Amino acid sequence: MKKVGLFFGSFNPIHIGHLILANYILENSDMEELWFVVSPQNPFKDKKTLLNDHNRLDMVQLAVKNYPKMRASNVEFSLPKPSYTIDTLTYLHEKYPNYSFALIMGEDNLKSLSKWKNSDKLIENHQIIVYPRLFEGEKQVHEYLKHENISMINAPIIELSATEIRNMIQKGKNVRPMLPPEVFNYIDGSNFYK
Numbered sequence: 776m777k778k779v780g781l782f783f784g785s786f787n788p789i790h791i792g793h794l795i796l797a798n799y800i801l802e803n804s805d806m807e808e809l810w811f812v813v814s815p816q817n818p819f820k821d822k823k824t825l826l827n828d829h830n831r832l833d834m835v836q837l838a839v840k841n842y843p844k845m846r847a848s849n850v851e852f853s854l855p856k857p858s859y860t861i862d863t864l865t866y867l868h869e870k871y872p873n874y875s876f877a878l879i880m881g882e883d884n885l886k887s888l889s890k891w892k893n894s895d896k897l898i899e900n901h902q903i904i905v906y907p908r909l910f911e912g913e914k915q916v917h918e919y920l921k922h923e924n925i926s927m928i929n930a931p932i933i934e935l936s937a938t939e940i941r942n943m944i945q946k947g948k949n950v951r952p953m954l955p956p957e958v959f960n961y962i963d964g965s966n967f968y969k
């Protein structure tokens with residue numbers, strides 16, 4: 776079984792915070808590959824600043840070009856919307872029976888995990904790798920971290936956010952160091968987020 780870590784997100788745009796984390800997981804866990812699963816436009820969310828699916832996928836593809844263990848996935852583009860993680864995993868299992876998929880999520884997501892679709896099944900059937908995140912409120916060991924399928928990885932906290940990057944571009948500020956060079960050129964060349 777090939778072990779694949781799945782990192783879900785809108786990646787609007789993918790930035791070096793995402794890449795540093797992905798690389799850390801590949802170098803410090805038993806994951807053999809890491810796939811960035813690009814979320815399609817959520818019909819219930821604000822679309823004003825969300826680039827279309829294919830532009831966001833292009834940027835992930837550019838970002839992972841020099842990382843042979845990383846891949847961009849568009850699997851959710853053709854699945855029913857909104858995408859539920861459990862449904863995406865079920866589909867991936869059917870399509871790749873020889874792969875085992877683990878979920879990668881920020882510590883902040885543990886708070887809402889119990890409200891995800893079929894969260895019990897998700898946790899019982901999948902490894903979940905949790906990375907640290909800064910968040911408001913008291914820091915305490917979450918009950919979920921006691922579960923045998925859920926483990927914490929000591930990745931560095933890089934608090935860059937795509938929202939902040941978009942806001943900076945809109946104001947004409949320089950975001951070059953926050954993005955993989957090819958992604959910066961792609962955004963700059965197309966005048967995105969201005």
Ligand SMILES: Nc1ncnc2c1ncn2[C@@H]1O[C@H](COP(=O)(O)OP(=O)(O)OP(=O)(O)O)[C@@H](O)[C@H]1O
Pocket residue numbers: 783784785786787788792793796880881932933934935936937938939
């Ligand atoms: N700097 C970061 N370090 C680690 N994880 C991050 C970082 N930024 C975002 N993430 C997480 O990575 C996943 C994909 O990121 P996504 O692009 O959807 O979020 P984001 O950067 O917070 O975007 P936005 O600001 O547009 O909401 C999400 O689960 C998000 O919580």
Ligand SMILES: O=C(O)c1ccc[n+]([C@@H]2O[C@H](COP(=O)([O-])O)[C@@H](O)[C@H]2O)c1
Pocket residue numbers: 783784785814858859860861890891892
């Ligand atoms: O499956 C679910 O019910 C579910 C509910 C909320 C979030 N998720 C996943 O978590 C990711 C981050 O969610 P959000 O709401 O923080 O943008 C999102 O891309 C989904 O893959 C999944």
